[in-house]
Amino acid sequence: MSATALPWFKRPALAALCTVAALGLTACGPLAQEAEETGPFAGLSGPEIADKAMKATSAASSLTLDMNLKTTDGPMKAYMAIDTKGQCAGTLTLGSTGTAELIKTGQVAYMRFDEAFLLAQSGGGSAEETAAVLKELKGRWVETDVKDPDAQDSLELCELDKVLSEFRTGIGFARKGEETTVNGRKALTLTESDGGTTTRVFVATEGEPYVLRIELQGGEEPGTMSFSEYNKPVPAKKPAAKDIVDLDEQG
Numbered sequence: 001m002s003a004t005a006l007p008w009f010k011r012p013a014l015a016a017l018c019t020v021a022a023l024g025l026t027a028c029g030p031l032a033q034e035a036e037e038t039g040p041f042a043g044l045s046g047p048e049i050a051d052k053a054m055k056a057t058s059a060a061s062s063l064t065l066d067m068n069l070k071t072t073d074g075p076m077k078a079y080m081a082i083d084t085k086g087q088c089a090g091t092l093t094l095g096s097t098g099t100a101e102l103i104k105t106g107q108v109a110y111m112r113f114d115e116a117f118l119l120a121q122s123g124g125g126s127a128e129e130t131a132a133v134l135k136e137l138k139g140r141w142v143e144t145d146v147k148d149p150d151a152q153d154s155l156e157l158c159e160l161d162k163v164l165s166e167f168r169t170g171i172g173f174a175r176k177g178e179e180t181t182v183n184g185r186k187a188l189t190l191t192e193s194d195g196g197t198t199t200r201v202f203v204a205t206e207g208e209p210y211v212l213r214i215e216l217q218g219g220e221e222p223g224t225m226s227f228s229e230y231n232k233p234v235p236a237k238k239p240a241a242k243d244i245v246d247l248d249e250q251g
Contacts, residue, residue, distance in 0.1 A: 039179065040188045040205035046176050050190055053203040057211045058164045060230045064090075065163065069223030080157050081229065086146075087236040088158035095120065103141075104158040105236040109151055110141040110244065141239045143246045179205065182212040183228060 041049045057063075062083035069076045073094070080090030086104065093099045098117030103110045113121075115138055122130045144151050156162050177189030180202065187202040197219035202212045214225045 040186075041176075041203075041209075046190050049176065049188065049203060049209070050201060053201070053209045053211050054164075056208045057227065060160075060208075060210065062160065062229070062231055062234055063227050064229035064232075065157070066226040066228070067223070069221055069225075071221050071223075076223075078157060081232075081234040081236075082158060082160045082163060083234045084160050086159055087234045088155075089234055089236040090157075092154070092157070101141075102154065102158070103236050103239065104146060104155060105238060107146050108238070109144055109146050109155055109158075110239055111144075111154070112139070112141045112239075113137060136245060139243075140245045141243050143244050183226070185212060187212050 041052075044052070062081065064081045065078060067076070067078040067080075075093075075095060077093040078090065080088050080092075080102070082088045088102065088104045091099055091101050094117075098120045099114050100117055101112040115134065118133055118137055119130065122133050125133075146155055175191055177191045177200070180187055180189060182202045182204075186205045188205050190201045190203060192199045192201075195218075198217045200213075200215040200217075202214075204210045204212055208230070210230055211227055213227070216222050216224070
């Protein structure tokens, strides 16, 4: 990687988010009849509860996503605060090492990469090239216009509407499960099984019926997605000017 290359994340890894959402939220198989008429959401079937939860989640003005997946490209983690204005702030990790911080506010995005990430991206380069990359980028924020094609895949995680788009499709969870707690909040479990894949969605039973957690077991890309901090401000602020490097200006 040259000192002027912008190491944005590419679509294959980020697409795992949509893959999990699609597997967890797409109708699949016949719906089981719900016999239980007591407790949270009494009288509602599993699909009806799921539909109610997805509508509430989609209506939120902001949330925090905590994602931990095993993708075909390796482990992927993300912790992102996102809102409906397209603002975001958080961290992304690909593989066993290497983390990037991401901030998007207005029409500008900023990314800051740790040394492990920069070394991984510069693999194959000469010692001089690697040293130049570390000197220029280590500890500094890379600035780019959000319309830059190279940044589009990474910034999909900053679009709450896109993150939640799969939640608005048909719901086919077969059955209600046990009552439990997720991060201290009471929740009801909804379970869907399809071949070797089992998806569990945990829905808040107090207050708004938000989705609190999605677990995917089995399949090619198992993992978890947790949702919290609903409707809270996203801490997306422009970094200090002295900490920003504009690669376009440097050529």
